[in-house]
Amino acid sequence: MLTHPDTVYIDAGIDFLDPRLYSSCRAPFGLATMLPRRAYTSEVFERLENEKVWTRDWVCIGTSPEIPDPLDLLPYTIGQHAIHVQRLPDGGLQGRFNKAQHGGCRTIPAQCRTGKKTRCSYTSCGFSRDRDVILANALAEMSPQMGQYLGAVPERLLPVKVRTSGPLIFANIDPTLDAEQRPLLPEWTENLVRLEGHWQEHRSNWKLAGATIVDIARSSLAGGGATNHVSAESTFPNLVLVRSRYATLVVVLQPTALDQTLWRLSFFSPPELSRSAHEAACGGLMRLLDQAAGQASSLQEKIELSLASDPSESSRAGWLFNQALIERVTRHHVAYWSAPLMRA
Template sequence: MARRPDLGYFADGKNLLDPAIYAQATAPFGQATNLPVAAYRSLEFALLEDEAVWTRDWIAIGKSSDIPSSGDILPFTVGNHGIHVQRMADGSLEGRFNNAQHGGCRFVPVQCQGGTKTKCSFTSCGYSRDGDAIRATEGGHGVPAMHQYLGLRPERLLRVSVSELHGMILVNVDGPDKCLPPDAGVNGHIRSALSDKLDLTGKRWMEFDCNWKLLAQVLAATEEGVSATHHNAITTRRTLSSGEVLSALWLFPNVVIVSAGSAACLMVLQQTAIERTLCRVYIHGTSQSVRSDSKSAMLLAEVSAAAERAVSAQKALSQPNHPPADFDPLQRDTVAYWGQAMLVRRLMDLPSADHAAPMFQSTRHYAI
């Protein structure tokens, strides 16, 4: 499907780049409304997010421990762009767009045009589901599965920017020479949550039938107020029924860290459909500690319970007759309010230009 950003983004009869439709959503808290329902169920809005968020922000794709050895690669689809990060011989990381961006297809098949990542043998394709990290053979040499990512001359592939933040790998596909901006406040919160005393004790993939924004906001939700906000992050605290204090950090757009005592879960969110999100969970705790294991299990249970709330909210938003009669249009969740403000800011920051030239004109006006 050819995407023409210059033709605009429209859904439910609205121009999704019109500031007027977000004016109420960015009003002061207590007066602000929720985002338009198209933000959670529209293909056009998902394409707009690809343009405004996934191709311009720093996006977490995993942890450095995923690719410990020379030659290992970590694939990840950022929006609709298939990329990978490879561990080099000197220990550094190098990010590139995949060699087979569209697999073996000469055009995008119909089943790949609806915003859902499909199961395909070409996992390098920007429209297919990702596999896990691929380990190189002994000595750092590639394996056949890497060819669709690296091709024959990986040094000729278009580069993406890569940075590491407390063990996380982040990429920015908007150019090869970008630097991750420093944020001492965020660094401090991440450092305290993922303490050096905690080991990576497990990893699992969990998938939930809800939009990525809904999942992120419920994972970081709090009834006790926000601890702090930063340029691209918000931190919260809440007390569980057990009396345990749970801390959460949402690093916009796709990282959520929840921690309690001697355990923490780092979650990398990836939209696999408009109404489905893959959550790559990295479990941290104290090795060989029964108490740490029980707290890790408690955190995973909290993640699952929060995700169920997001799934229920998504079901309500997906109803054709939404909003129902008892729907409250006001945004009463402080974390969700912060998240939608982050999103709207990126939408409004998109570069735009008005073209006076008609869309169709004589062929003499075209340079062929």
Template structure:
């Protein structure tokens, strides 16, 4: 069945393939040289700078995986709303009256614009008055008013939120995870006994691709693996022992000093990544001195991210070296992405989510 493009909308065309820089980005050969454990190295530079590869990841990763988007403590009351742009798809999770979570696609997937503006076709999330747009940056969690949803939530909810395309949303320990496939199998079991030490997340943005960010944050020696996660041991910049867990695709948990720093990665451009950062700890842990903890963890993250920023700068050059090394987390992540690219359903799939030529389900 042919897919008809929405009027005024310039769509992705996965049926035409994903090509950039003279390469077929979905071909197993594109990944092959970077998956050898004896010589672990990064993917070719196009994987970190080409919009076509970001489109491929949207189709293979961000729409088909359990994504960490925030803390349950950010939306404590009924009708509170937490937005998240998954790839090119604007979605949100809202607290239900019974305390559960309801996930939905936003009312507006491209800002209500009659056509998608040129600046929104670059893969860079723009600052826009239509904050629910699938091309724009997310705001913080929105608290409900005394009488329920506020006017600011309209761009997410519309007039009939029950008619919006559903998103699977789950409590995952103290965190919230979503999957754009409402019939997805449940995610892996979360770590035991963790609670949010603060009801807020803080944000930091770095000039690097999300894959490089994940590799840098999850630096360590591999000691265990599960289908959707990799577990490592390492040390903080201070020399203190730490354990690290990378949960595919966008969650890194760094545990040290009786605390866990939860870092949720969100691409805001092919070469730009926003980190949503939360502080977790064992149940019953005192929450005094949190500002010192925040300062220490933000400094640790900045130290870990420095190599990723340098690698992105190197890969952005026309003469980029294709032999930059990958660590254990990077190799595992690349293998996971390659497997999902090859496992994608045929592009003739006309489910609303994957019929991207119809306007990404909006």
């Protein structure tokens, strides 16, 4: 989480820390290209994202209604850091790093060192897929989950900063962040209840998914847009909110591989809305998501097959996202240690 001055991010001769690499991406919308093609396919760029984005930004990890009762626990992997947020007896939220960062394994298993997240029957960790919410009754003393996530003395675990906006939960693991600094979080003023939620996984780099959802949700031809009373907004890096007259969809994006993204979906509606009206409203939003998933997958394939120049950026939402990402990956951070790195 703390930058080493000798760390380099070079892949196939491309220096991802060189601001000149992104000159064409920073051009005005309509003239700009997408990010360099290898930004969507390179494991080196993925490591850069872990350093400059996931360990620096406020990341949406879920919603409060998912952990309604005291001691319920929400696991989430930010980059390669395994954390959780737990509901406290007084109703507050406490974020911590997991006690077992490798899921309790003494070393990282070989199958977990690949480019794709591994389905692990043991627990969630920085190298495997997250499991769903762990209810309080599964965290009894001496239970495997208690040992893997909390340990005997949870108070000794490294804390994680947590903020909320309405039902949305945000976490930040940057140890250099000013504790008094208030994050720019999306406003949530509606009185809505979470009635359902599920996860989907789609084939596209996470950087393509959010803008694609926003574009489809704003398109009248796709069934969204103002004429259909649908709006959409994204919050960097991984949150998309899609609103219709009778429902709000929360999409939390989490990369599970270079070309795969987990979409964590939560559907909210006014408490007075009937179940049938809620299902109809959510059905309309799901149809938009299905279109977005197909478009994101096609865009991923287009990038992988583009061997010449980088494709033009045709999405305004994508262009805005790229500007935020470029600002972060080219930002300089305080180095914690000036000694040179040595190859073992």
